[in-house]
Amino acid sequence: MQATMKRGGKVNASLLYKIFGGVLFLYLFLGFMVVPCLNTLTSIFTTKDAAGRMDPLAVIRFFFAGNMPSFVLNSLRLAVVLVITVNVVGISIVLLTEYFDIRGAKILRLGYMTTLIYSGVALVTGYQFLYDKDGMLTTWLLQLFPNMDRQWFSGYSAVVFTMTFACTSNHALFLRNAIRGIDYNTVEAARNMGAKPFKVLFRVVMPTLLPTLFSLTVMTFITGLCAMSAPTLLGYNSINPEIVRLAGSTTADESFPQARAALLSIILALFTMILLTTLNHYERKGHYLSVSKTKARLVKQKIQNPAANVLAHIYAYVLFIIYMTPVAMIVIFSFQNWQAIKGKAMDFSGWTLINYFGAQDYSYTTSRGKTKLRPDAISGVFANEKTLGGIRLSFILSALAAALACVIVVVAVNYIFKHRNKKRAALVEGCLLFPWLLPTILICYSYRVFFNQNIWYVFGNNLYYRENVQFLIIMAYTVVKLPFALRMVKAAFYAIDDELEDAARNLGASPVVTFLRVKLPIVLPSVLAVFALNFNALFTEYDMSATFHSSYGTSYAMVIQSMCNEEGRDGMNMNASGRRCASTVFIMLVSGLILYLVYGVGARDLGERLARKEKRKKLWARITGKAGRNSEKTETA
Amino acid sequence: MIQLNDIVVRFGDFEALHKINVHVREGEFFTFLGPSGCGKTTTLRTITGFIEPASGTVMMKNEDITHVPIEKRNIGIVFQSYALFPTMTVRDNIAFGLKIKKLKKAEIEEKVRTIAKKVDLRDDQLVKAVSQLSGGQQQRVAIARALVTEPAIICMDEPLSNLDAKLRVQLRNELKKMQRDFGITTIYVTHDQEEALTLSDHIAVFNKGNIEQIGTPNEVYNFSKTEFVANFIGDINRLEEEMVSGLKLDPAEHHFIRLERVRVNRPEEGEEYRVRGVIESREYYGLYIKYYIRAAGQTVKVIEKNDGISIYEPGEQVTVGIHPSDIMSYPGGN
Numbered sequence: 005m006q007a008t009m010k011r012g013g014k015v016n017a018s019l020l021y022k023i024f025g026g027v028l029f030l031y032l033f034l035g036f037m038v039v040p041c042l043n044t045l046t047s048i049f050t051t052k053d054a055a056g057r058m059d060p061l062a063v064i065r066f067f068f069a070g071n072m073p074s075f076v077l078n079s080l081r082l083a084v085v086l087v088i089t090v091n092v093v094g095i096s097i098v099l100l101t102e103y104f105d106i107r108g109a110k111i112l113r114l115g116y117m118t119t120l121i122y123s124g125v126a127l128v129t130g131y132q133f134l135y136d137k138d139g140m141l142t143t144w145l146l147q148l149f150p151n152m153d154r155q156w157f158s159g160y161s162a163v164v165f166t167m168t169f170a171c172t173s174n175h176a177l178f179l180r181n182a183i184r185g186i187d188y189n190t191v192e193a194a195r196n197m198g199a200k201p202f203k204v205l206f207r208v209v210m211p212t213l214l215p216t217l218f219s220l221t222v223m224t225f226i227t228g229l230c231a232m233s234a235p236t237l238l239g240y241n242s243i244n245p246e247i248v249r250l251a252g253s254t255t256a257d258e259s260f261p262q263a264r265a266a267l268l269s270i271i272l273a274l275f276t277m278i279l280l281t282t283l284n285h286y287e288r289k290g291h292y293l294s295v296s297k298t299k300a301r302l303v304k305q306k307i308q309n310p311a312a313n314v315l316a317h318i319y320a321y322v323l324f325i326i327y328m329t330p331v332a333m334i335v336i337f338s339f340q341n342w343q344a345i346k347g348k349a350m351d352f353s354g355w356t357l358i359n360y361f362g363a364q365d366y367s368y369t370t371s372r373g374k375t376k377l378r379p380d381a382i383s384g385v386f387a388n389e390k391t392l393g394g395i396r397l398s399f400i401l402s403a404l405a406a407a408l409a410c411v412i413v414v415v416a417v418n419y420i421f422k423h424r425n426k427k428r429a430a431l432v433e434g435c436l437l438f439p440w441l442l443p444t445i446l447i448c449y450s451y452r453v454f455f456n457q458n459i460w461y462v463f464g465n466n467l468y469y470r471e472n473v474q475f476l477i478i479m480a481y482t483v484v485k486l487p488f489a490l491r492m493v494k495a496a497f498y499a500i501d502d503e504l505e506d507a508a509r510n511l512g513a514s515p516v517v518t519f520l521r522v523k524l525p526i527v528l529p530s531v532l533a534v535f536a537l538n539f540n541a542l543f544t545e546y547d548m549s550a551t552f553h554s555s556y557g558t559s560y561a562m563v564i565q566s567m568c569n570e571e572g573r574d575g576m577n578m579n580a581s582g583r584r585c586a587s588t589v590f591i592m593l594v595s596g597l598i599l600y601l602v603y604g605v606g607a608r609d610l611g612e613r614l615a616r617k618e619k620r621k622k623l624w625a626r627i628t629g630k631a632g633r634n635s636e637k638t639e640t641a
Numbered sequence: 642m643i644q645l646n647d648i649v650v651r652f653g654d655f656e657a658l659h660k661i662n663v664h665v666r667e668g669e670f671f672t673f674l675g676p677s678g679c680g681k682t683t684t685l686r687t688i689t690g691f692i693e694p695a696s697g698t699v700m701m702k703n704e705d706i707t708h709v710p711i712e713k714r715n716i717g718i719v720f721q722s723y724a725l726f727p728t729m730t731v732r733d734n735i736a737f738g739l740k741i742k743k744l745k746k747a748e749i750e751e752k753v754r755t756i757a758k759k760v761d762l763r764d765d766q767l768v769k770a771v772s773q774l775s776g777g778q779q780q781r782v783a784i785a786r787a788l789v790t791e792p793a794i795i796c797m798d799e800p801l802s803n804l805d806a807k808l809r810v811q812l813r814n815e816l817k818k819m820q821r822d823f824g825i826t827t828i829y830v831t832h833d834q835e836e837a838l839t840l841s842d843h844i845a846v847f848n849k850g851n852i853e854q855i856g857t858p859n860e861v862y863n864f865s866k867t868e869f870v871a872n873f874i875g876d877i878n879r880l881e882e883e884m885v886s887g888l889k890l891d892p893a894e895h896h897f898i899r900l901e902r903v904r905v906n907r908p909e910e911g912e913e914y915r916v917r918g919v920i921e922s923r924e925y926y927g928l929y930i931k932y933y934i935r936a937a938g939q940t941v942k943v944i945e946k947n948d949g950i951s952i953y954e955p956g957e958q959v960t961v962g963i964h965p966s967d968i969m970s971y972p973g974g975n
Contacts, residue, residue, distance in 0.1 A: 503724035507724035525729075614773065615773070
C-alpha cells in the first residue's frame, strides 16, 4: 500500500537488483543445498551388483542383514540418555547460578560457561588426558581404589560422561535468558498465597521455562543423534563416525560403502526432520509469554532448609570441579615440559614456555645404541608450521563462513520483514531453514561426494580437488550455520519498531539508507553475537573437518587429532600433547575475547557507552588534573 | 493548506476509511479525535504518505500530493513512540533529515543548535544518547527532529500517550506554546478528549472510519452533532422516560444533558423542569465533586464546584433543575 516510486531509472535499477538477488539466491539454494543432497538420496537406489546391474534395493537388504541397525540404535540410545543427563545438569547449572542463592554464583557461572570457549575435539582430548586408561585422574584414582577398572573411560559411558558436561552450552545461554526474563512479581504472588519456594519453582517458574526446555531437549536429542567427535575419539559405534568411515572407504574394501553412508545420513535426516517438525508445531502453538508490562527483576531464592542448602552448595561445587578440572589441567600442562606431560604428573621444576614459543632439538638413543638428534622435534604452537597452519586455516575459513552466513541472513531477514505475511517471505525463510532439517554430516558427505567431480554450474571445477576444498569447506560451514543465524537475527529484527522505519523515510531516507543507518545499527549487536557464536563453533568443529579432511583442508581439529597420533613416534613431535594444550589455551583466549567483546562491550547500548566514556574522561581529567597540580606544586617549590 | 477529498482506504476487504473529507487551514491546530480503531491514525498516515488511498485525493496548498512519495511531501511527524533512533545521539537524531538532504556541515550544526534552543534542549543534552533522556526531553527531541527540516505541516500521532498524567498536562501546554511560537500547521491525533479540547482550534471526531463532526472545541462539546460525539466527549446524562415526559420532549428521540448543566438547589430560572431528588453517593475530585442523585426514576450525575457552599451528604434531599435549552437531542434508533 506504500507509494510506489514511479521514477523510470529507479524502477529499472531496483528491478535489476531484485532479479539479480533472486537468481543468486536460487543458484545458491539449488546448487549448494538441493542438488548435492538429492544426489546422495538417489545414490542409495543406484547401486550396482557384481554383474553391473542396477539393484535399487541392495542397500536396504544389506541394512537389514548387516550390522547397520546397530549404529542407528547406538545413536538413539545415546540421544535418549543425553536428553536426560544434559537436561539434569543443564537445568541444575542455570538454577544454581540464576535462581537459588548459592555463594560464589558468579565464579560458578564462569566455570559452567567454559564449554562456550572449550568444546568439540579440544574438549574431548582434554577429557581423555584426564580420564583415559593412563590419564591423570585415572592414575590417581587407581592409587585410591586399586580394583578400579583402568579402562572406565572408554566407549559408551565415556561418551555419555563427556557429552553430558560438554553439551550444556545452550542451556547456559538460552535457559539463563529465559529464567532472567521471568517476572519476579509472579514469584512473589505465589509466595504471598502461601507457596513454598520449591512449589513456586515447580508450579510457577518451570512452566514458563517449558518452551525453552522443550527446544533445548530437541536440540540435545539431535546433538546426541549426530554426535561425532566424542564417539570417534572415545570409541563408540554411532551413526556419524560410521558415515565418515564409509565415505573414505572404497568398493574394494567393502560392499557399496558410499550408498551405505548415504542411507545412514538419510536415516539421520529423517529423525531430525521428525523432531524439528514436532518442535516447530509446538512453537507455533504459542508461548507462555509474560503478559506483564512492568516486569520485576528476579530475586535469588534462599534455600531455607539448612540441610538442603548445604547439599545444593556441595552439588554446585562438585559440578564446578567437573567443569573446571579439564580446563585448569589444560592451562597448567600447557606450561609443563613433555616429560611431565608424558608422565601425566605435574612437575614443579618442569615449567616451560616451549609449548607456545620456540623450538628445541631432541636427542635419543636408537635400539642399536646410536644417538640421534631430531632437530626441532619439540616446538611451540607459534613455531610449529603445521599447528599454526591448521589454526590459521581454521581461523580464516571460520571467519569467512561466519561472516558470509551473517551477511546472507541479514539481507534475507530484511527482505522477510519487508514482505512479511507474503508467500515469498515464507519461501525464503524455508530455504534458509532447510539445512536445519539435514544433519551436518549429510550436507558434508553430499558435498564431498557430489563436488568430487567436475560440476558444470561451478564453472566445470572439481571442488574437492586440491585448494578448491577450502572453498567447499567455507560453503559447508556457511550453509550449516544459516538456520541458527536466521533464528537469532530474526529475533533481533522484531526489536525494530516499525515507526523507526517510517520516521527515517519521512525524513527523506531511501530504503537502503534506512537499512544501513537505522536498522542495521540496531541489530548489529545481535548480528555480531551470531557471528561470534558461529565463529567459535566453527573454529573448533570436528564433523565437517573430518569429512573434508585432505592435505589442503587440514583444519585445526584435524591437526589436534593428528598431533596425538604422531606424538613421540621416532622421536618426532615430542611435545605434541603440550602443544595441543597450548593451542587449546590460545583458542580459549581468542574465543573468550570474542565473546567478551560481543556480549560484554557490544551489548552495551549507546547510552551506556557514552556514560562510560564520560566516566573515563572524568577519571582522566582527575589524573591529569592532579598531575598538573602536582607539577605546578613542584614548580613553585 | 491541506485538504482530504473523499478519501477511502482499504486493507484487503476491510474498508478503514469511508469517504473522509477534511480541510485544515494554515497555521491552525487541528485534532483527529476518536476511540482506538476509528481511523484517525489511518487518516494521518494517508496525509503523510505511508498509506496510499484506494480513492480520493490529498491536496496540499492546492496541489495534489496523493501519489507523491513520503520523503517529497515536506510533512514532519512526531510518532507515538517518538521513533528516535536508539543508536544515534540526540544531535545525530535531529540532524538525520538534514544529512539526508546533504546540507553543509556548518549549516546542519547551525540549524540543529537553533532548533534545540527553541525546544529547550541544552548543549550537553545534544551529545547524550536518547535513552539517557527523560520522557519529556525525548518528546522535545522528536519535535525538534520533525521541525528542523522546516516542514509545511507537522503531524503528531498521540505524542503524549506514553507519559504519566502530570507530565502529560505539562507537555500539553508546552506543545501548544511551541505551536503558537512556530506558527506551524499542526495535525494532532489523540483519543484523549481533554487533550483535544484544550489544544485544538478545530476537532474532527472520528467513529468507525467516518467523521461524525468537525468543529471548534466549544461546538463539539456543547453542540455535539451526533449521539456518538455527545457520548464520546465529556461525561453526559441520558434522560429517561419520566424526565423526557416531564420536559415534554419527543419520546422517539434520545436526549442528553451535560453534568455541569444540571442545576442543584438553585433558584428557579425561566421554564425550568424541577424535580425532587436524593443524593445517592458522591465522588470527591478536589476541584469539584461529582454527585449521583436519584431523581425521577433515574440516576442523574451532577458536578458541583468544591467551593464549600454546595456540599451535600448522601441521603440529603435536593431539588434538581434542568433547562430545556441545555438538552441535546438526537434521532432515536436502536
